Amino acid sequence: MSHPDKPLIDRLLEKHALGICTEEERAVLDRWYASFPAEGRVFEDEAERKATRELMKAGIFEIIGAAEAVPERKPLRRLYWQIAAAILLLIAIGDLFYVLRGKPEPMSYTEIVAPAGKNVLHVSLPDGSAMWLEPGSRLRYAEAFGKKCRDVQILDGLAYFSVAPGVSAPFMVSTPAGIRTTVLGTEFSVKAYQETRYVQVSVRSGKVQVADSTTMLGVLEAGQQIVYQLGTHTATRTDGPVDDWRNGDLTLQNASFAEVARILQNHYGVQVSYDTAMMANYRFNLRIAAQTPLQETLGMLNDLSGMTYTLSKDRITVTGIQQ
Numbered sequence: 453m454s455h456p457d458k459p460l461i462d463r464l465l466e467k468h469a470l471g472i473c474t475e476e477e478r479a480v481l482d483r484w485y486a487s488f489p490a491e492g493r494v495f496e497d498e499a500e501r502k503a504t505r506e507l508m509k510a511g512i513f514e515i516i517g518a519a520e521a522v523p524e525r526k527p528l529r530r531l532y533w534q535i536a537a538a539i540l541l542l543i544a545i546g547d548l549f550y551v552l553r554g555k556p557e558p559m560s561y562t563e564i565v566a567p568a569g570k571n572v573l574h575v576s577l578p579d580g581s582a583m584w585l586e587p588g589s590r591l592r593y594a595e596a597f598g599k600k601c602r603d604v605q606i607l608d609g610l611a612y613f614s615v616a617p618g619v620s621a622p623f624m625v626s627t628p629a630g631i632r633t634t635v636l637g638t639e640f641s642v643k644a645y646q647e648t649r650y651v652q653v654s655v656r657s658g659k660v661q662v663a664d665s666t667t668m669l670g671v672l673e674a675g676q677q678i679v680y681q682l683g684t685h686t687a688t689r690t691d692g693p694v695d696d697w698r699n700g701d702l703t704l705q706n707a708s709f710a711e712v713a714r715i716l717q718n719h720y721g722v723q724v725s726y727d728t729a730m731m732a733n734y735r736f737n738l739r740i741a742a743q744t745p746l747q748e749t750l751g752m753l754n755d756l757s758g759m760t761y762t763l764s765k766d767r768i769t770v771t772g773i774q775q
Contacts, residue, residue, distance in 0.1 A: 563592040566609070569721020571742075572700050577604075580616035581623065584698045585609065588718035609718075610643045612698055615658075627651050629682050630665035640672075641694070647710045649682045654694045662687075700742025706735045712753065716768065720746045726770035731759075 566573035566585035573585040579598035585591065589609020594601060602623045604613075615623045617637035625633045627644040631651045638658025644651045653662050654677035662669045662678050669687045672678055675694060680687045695703045702715060709731035713724040719740065734757050740749055750768070753759050758774035 560595045561592040561605075562595055562597075563590065563607075565590050567721075568718050572698055574698075577602075577616075579618055579623075582614045584612040586611070586697065586718055587721075588714070606642055606644050608644065608646045610641065610645070610697070612639070612641045612696075614639045629680075631680055632663050633660050634663070635660045641697070645711060645714050647714050648708065651680045651682070653678050653680075656694045656696065701739065703739045705737050707737075708732075709734050709736070712736050715740065716746075716749070720749075721766065722746070723767045724770070725767065730773065731770065734759075 564573070564575055564585060566587050566589045568588040570587050572587065573589075575583050575585065577583065577593070577597060579602055581602070583591075583604070586609055589611055590607040591604055591609070591611055592607060593604045597603070598618075598621075600621070602618060602621045604611075604623075604625045606625060606627050608628075611625075613623070613625065613635075615635050615637050623635050623637075625642050627642065628646075629644065629651055631642075631644070631653075633640065633642055633653050635658060638660055639656040640658075640660050641654045641656075642651070643654075653660065653672065655672045655674055657674045659674075660672050662672060662680075664680065664685065664687075669680065670678060670689055672689070676689060676691050677694060678687050678689045697703075700719075702719075704712065704715065707715075709726065710728075713726060716722055716724050719742075736753070736756055738752055738756065746763075750761060750763070754761075754774075760771045760774055762769045762771060
């Protein structure tokens, strides 16, 4: 049996069959039974279903026959409990083969990585949709993408999607924080950096539905965006021009230094070291063009905040703030 609690479950089933389970142990068995898959095909065909049924019936009648051979018969209610427990024991000994056959096969994924310090990566999806990944971003989608589903998982970074219409399966983008964006045909961006505590969805055309793990956060139209704060589980929607960063140009508004540092790593392929507490209260509004040299960008940051730094090969170390 592939259940992680096999030794415990086997012992409890044996005790249940003997009628010596405590209430707590019976509750464990109830939870175990309730965890069986409720959907999915169990048998390959009718012949397999009948064969399994006859095998189970034979086991049940063997137990009933043994019970009837005992001179002092136990109460009928106890006998029913023992038969039920014996059925579960047969299932356990048989490795739950007819239940687990209904489980879906492990999902295989195609992972896409946009190398840091390189250009924006353009990827065509099997359904005709397209996506652009900011350097340093990672995402994945199922190898069956476009057949049964159109789900993309952003593992880390910023991605832009141009979705091909698909009536049979909506296009869904999810993040590790549980934020889901669902569309039928549109263009939008999703930002979900590991270093920042928010997820941002921005729509350029069409409509998208955004939800977290418990509720729908709203429906966005072209020119709208929503920012979801992971710490407070609150969402803020705003209207205004949506930045198209696919050519490598980025506009940052009220960005934390954590996000700025990530942008530097993505676009220039450098590592950034800094004191988190020292930079926590700073916010930045700036535009970084695709062809802007690193030294020029660092100069802009110095002008905006007084940030001092050292640059050695591929590492930037923020050394302080000039007052």
